[in-house]
Amino acid sequence: MTTSFHPPQRTLMGPGPSDVNPRILEAMSRPTIGHLDPKFIEMMDEVKALLQYAFQTKNELTMPVSAPGSAGMETCFVNLVEPGDKVIVCQNGVFGGRMKENVERCGGEAIMVEDEWGKVVDPAKLEAALKANPDASVVAFVHAETSTGAQSDAKTLVEIAHKYDCLAIVDAVTSLGGTPIKVDEWGIDAIYSGTQKCLSCTPGLSPVSFSPAALEKIKNRKTKAQSWFLDLNLVMGYWGGEGKRAYHHTAPINALYGLHESLVILKEEGLENAWARHAKHHLALRAGLEAMGLKFVVDEKDRLPQLNAVYIPDGVDDVAVRSALLNDYSLEIGAGLGVMAGKVWRIGLMGHACNKRNVLLCLGALGDVLSRMNVSVDKESAVGAAQKILAA
Numbered sequence: 001m002t003t004s005f006h007p008p009q010r011t012l013m014g015p016g017p018s019d020v021n022p023r024i025l026e027a028m029s030r031p032t033i034g035h036l037d038p039k040f041i042e043m044m045d046e047v048k049a050l051l052q053y054a055f056q057t058k059n060e061l062t063m064p065v066s067a068p069g070s071a072g073m074e075t076c077f078v079n080l081v082e083p084g085d086k087v088i089v090c091q092n093g094v095f096g097g098r099m100k101e102n103v104e105r106c107g108g109e110a111i112m113v114e115d116e117w118g119k120v121v122d123p124a125k126l127e128a129a130l131k132a133n134p135d136a137s138v139v140a141f142v143h144a145e146t147s148t149g150a151q152s153d154a155k156t157l158v159e160i161a162h163k164y165d166c167l168a169i170v171d172a173v174t175s176l177g178g179t180p181i182k183v184d185e186w187g188i189d190a191i192y193s194g195t196q197k198c199l200s201c202t203p204g205l206s207p208v209s210f211s212p213a214a215l216e217k218i219k220n221r222k223t224k225a226q227s228w229f230l231d232l233n234l235v236m237g238y239w240g241g242e243g244k245r246a247y248h249h250t251a252p253i254n255a256l257y258g259l260h261e262s263l264v265i266l267k268e269e270g271l272e273n274a275w276a277r278h279a280k281h282h283l284a285l286r287a288g289l290e291a292m293g294l295k296f297v298v299d300e301k302d303r304l305p306q307l308n309a310v311y312i313p314d315g316v317d318d319v320a321v322r323s324a325l326l327n328d329y330s331l332e333i334g335a336g337l338g339v340m341a342g343k344v345w346r347i348g349l350m351g352h353a354c355n356k357r358n359v360l361l362c363l364g365a366l367g368d369v370l371s372r373m374n375v376s377v378d379k380e381s382a383v384g385a386a387q388k389i390l391a392a
């Protein structure tokens, strides 16, 4: 007979999901109440205010979409792109490619601005594309490219988009809570994130926020959004209606308890402190990985603290190493994605998983597994190099 499922206890240091704070799992086990219960609606208002804090925005239209990060992406595109619209899509990894797919499925035309994987989006190339396509109405790019660990300059890219009268859609799935995102200060028009990366919540929700300019465009669409579920003109009746909320879909009640708790945890720590913690642990992990002889994919100035992509040393069996880490240390690190498959490991330091213990565990475990495979690595100096930074 099939019995209850009991997952093993893992340490999650891949590209997401990250380790979930036990406080969040406890919050999710609280009693389910109705999604129109006044107490639940009070909690939704708090979630909105906490998300405004996390995104650093006063945008009224700030809420979690009831589905994972990919649905947040789709929400931005189906609402802001109408058939025939020209959208400049910057691609420097896997996720920019998905943006292109979204534009095309909305009946739009995607003009691609491509940069090498591992590099950031080049602002000069974006500007050239906007000059060549004066009829473009939207610019889209990924702030933190999880497939490579490159962090693009969102502020500059949004500025350029606005100079050419375009709205800017920003993917912040991996950035939110781990590295600075300032929606209002940077003028971002539409942004989406995910709960399972630096918010350290369970997967399945996608925080989004839309500027007044984006909202104008959504309200004045000539055609209906192609997705009924993600049509913000309808969703707003539930999330946006001041006090008088109407049924649109049943909110994932307990998942939202989890998001609420994760945002309370973020607020308690303080955004700036969370960013600083990610930066510091990244430097420690980096010191250790480099002492071991591993090389980063991304140039030092463009690295994302929460996603460390390193090349797999020549002749090393990617799958064997990751299996040994999982079986012997219950430690998950990420494989390469797309053109990077088999070439890199992606080591995440996201949210609750971004701590001293995990940095040292990862360096110790990787050092052990590699030396058992007869790869010459200096594992003692790796741990020492990291500890030196952590002690500072």
Ligand SMILES: *Cc1c(COP(=O)(O)O)cnc(C)c1O
Pocket (backbone or CB within 6 Å): 016, 068, 069, 070, 071, 073, 095, 142, 144, 145, 146, 147, 171, 172, 173, 174, 194, 203, 204
């Ligand atoms: C993880 C991720 C997504 C997709 O999020 P899901 O929750 O897996 O749907 C989108 N963009 C980026 C940059 C990501 O890292």
